[in-house]
Amino acid sequence: QSALAQPASVSGSPGQSITISCTGTSSDVGGYNHVSWYQQHPAKAPKLMIYDVTNRPSGVSNRFSGSKSGNTASLTISGLQAEDEADYYCTSYTGSATVFGGGTKLTVL
Amino acid sequence: QVQLVQSGSELKQPGASVTVSCKTSGYTFTNYAMNWVRQAPGQGLEWMGWINTNTGNPSYAQGFKGRFVFSLDTSVSTAYLQISSLTGEDTAVYYCARDWLRAVFDSWGQGTLVTVSS
Numbered sequence: 001q002s003a004l005a006q007p008a009s010v011s012g013s014p015g016q017s018i019t020i021s022c023t024g025t026s027s028d029v030g031g032y033n034h035v036s037w038y039q040q041h042p043a044k045a046p047k048l049m050i051y052d053v054t055n056r057p058s059g060v061s062n063r064f065s066g067s068k069s070g071n072t073a074s075l076t077i078s079g080l081q082a083e084d085e086a087d088y089y090c091t092s093y094t095g096s097a098t099v100f101g102g103g104t105k106l107t108v109l
Numbered sequence: 110q111v112q113l114v115q116s117g118s119e120l121k122q123p124g125a126s127v128t129v130s131c132k133t134s135g136y137t138f139t140n141y142a143m144n145w146v147r148q149a150p151g152q153g154l155e156w157m158g159w160i161n162t163n164t165g166n167p168s169y170a171q172g173f174k175g176r177f178v179f180s181l182d183t184s185v186s187t188a189y190l191q192i193s194s195l196t197g198e199d200t201a202v203y204y205c206a207r208d209w210l211r212a213v214f215d216s217w218g219q220g221t222l223v224t225v226s227s
Contacts, residue, residue: 003153034210034211034212034213036212036213036214038154038214040154045204045217045218045219045220046146046154046204046206046214046217047217048209048213048214048215051209051210051213051215052210052213057215087153089153089154091156091212091214092212093211093212096168097156097158097168097170098144098156098159098212099156100146100153100154100155100156101153102153103153103154
């Protein structure tokens, strides 16, 4: 199972919005509504930000939103803040396994 | 609250074995599967597989079959990852993660750094 494709890096200024894409196939992202997004700060454990494409766990800011079209899922962060600077990973269920994206480093300029 | 507390860092020689533990609290251990995730230095997250905490049946991702073993001790709500025949390529942080919904990892251990070096 190949890793899902994410851009290596994205950047934005405080207050702006950014979108991170996560591209898979019809066997993973396109075939299931089980796409999640995780935020990871340096030397910290990942944190669940979005699950089942669009859902936010309790306590996660509504500045974070998710969507999907075909084989590509997206994470949008609006009103960028300094603390959003981190690595972001998508995952998808594949029917028998879970696959991670390669990760995207978000820099807040 | 839900907590997953992993064992401490390990330094091992090539060829040795290591066991990482993941002690849970704050929920019924057997109600949620446990996953293991690897992160090599400077690299991304890699799903290793999962273990059914009801049956003890493990499932391993490609690339993690053979030297990797997932196990449980339900009496102490703890999951284990054992890696044998260690090489430098096994140097990584290993995380346990609770499977809240299908492939949704809502709670994570703090990570255990395993360093393989002579």
